[in-house]
């Protein structure tokens with residue numbers, strides 16, 4: 001379990017009152033006077049939907065918070081408990097199984113949700129044991145009665161007998177026998193993902209930092225739309241700081257970006273700096289005489305298409321944006337309004353578009369292992385078995401992009417995943433299959449005038465990392481057809 005979560009955890013006693021926000025009441029009449037903590041009740045609803053309906057916590061929680069009457073403090077508590085519990089699921093389950101003396105698969109799902117919430121509070125926040133246990137018991141008693149409440153009480157009391165480190169010592173593989181397994185457990189990641197990070201980083205040295213970064217809440221990155229507002233102006237009016245790597249990026253440490261006029265008026269948007277660098281690299285690549293035909297082959301929901309559209313507008317170019325999902329194509333339409341972008345609902349492998357593009361972006365569907373910090377439950381939902389099908393799709397999309405680009409034109413291949421099978425594996429396969437394709441050093445194209453190419457590794461591809469660059473772990477490679 002990560003220590004990173006502790007810094008932002010509520011202080012002991014901050015939330016162990018339950019005399020306010022009584023949103024949730026027991027169904028059993030006799031118990032109706034017993035209040036249930038509003039923040040924990042709301043967190044429990046999200047955990048339940050994540051488990052039962054495959055809901056995304058980062059989408060459901062904000063909606064429930066908008067509908068709730070919780071005050072600011074309890075909103076903070078509900079957020080911390082929901083996201084923290086989702087991030088730690090697998091490890092919490094190992095602790096619960098040990099304390100309950102049975103596998104979690106044998107525990108009723110609704111009770112397991114409460115146990116996860118309680119165990120998270122006990123091990124990874126400074127909430128007092130009494131509050132963590134008694135509020136959990138209240139949640140169960142309200143729905144399931146005294147018998148089940150007794151079970152939850154007994155398990156959580158057992159959990160509370162050790163702190164986080166003692167549970168790690170007991171349940172994690174030893175550092176000496178299995179360093180990756182030990183760190184994966186300690187930082188609440190499945191081992192296969194920790195191993196992917198090691199493979200991508202090339203050694204275990206930075207693994208701890210890479211895993212810890214997935215538990216940091218990323219600050220908002222804004223993108224200033226080229227030609228409409230500069231990064232400097234956006235930083236001034238938003239009160240943010242100019243980005244380190246992208247001249248269009250502004251870091252917004254606090255505040256709601258949706259309330260900024262520049263965002264409301266479409267001069268700026270929210271976009272991770274790593275994604276900005278991918279679009280910028282495509283725009284900066286040397287293609288000789290640019291005839292202004294640009295293509296984004298996997299464009300939904302349109303973040304990079306919008307940035308490319310602004311760059312194209314300045315250059316007198318046009319962008320074709322292809323997206324297979326109708327719903328996501330509609331999202332692109334919204335963000336590229338007024339820009340020289342044409343949206344096509346089509347499969348990028350057989351779009352029917354004419355070859356001869358100067359610049360093509362393949363921002364491929366991927367496992368998303370590079371943006372785990374944005375999706376609290378994702379690390380426990382993904383499986384290694386999904387990767388081969390993604391690799392096959394990525395290879396087909398990149399092969400088609402290389403067919404559509406003209407000689408001398410460039411294709412940027414990117415993923416929001418550092419998984420070597422999805423990144424260098426795909427690129428190496430297409431290079432091996434077609435001798436007319438060469439790989440170009442992506443680093444100067446990412447560095448631009450602001451940075452040294454060496455800030456982006458040994459090339460020719462670029463792999464960004466949250467713990468190194470404060471961006472999502474975007475990968476990009478630049479290919480040119482001769």
Ligand SMILES: C[S@@+](CC[C@H](N)C(=O)[O-])C[C@H]1O[C@@H](n2cnc3c(N)ncnc32)[C@H](O)[C@@H]1O
Pocket residue numbers: 275297298299300301302303304305322323324325328346347348349363364365366416
């Ligand atoms: C990583 S996302 C792209 C993100 C986008 N470039 C942005 O910056 O907002 C990949 C997109 O590819 C789409 N996609 C998946 N399979 C596709 C296919 N065969 N052809 C075209 N698009 C596809 C997905 O629906 C998804 O919207």
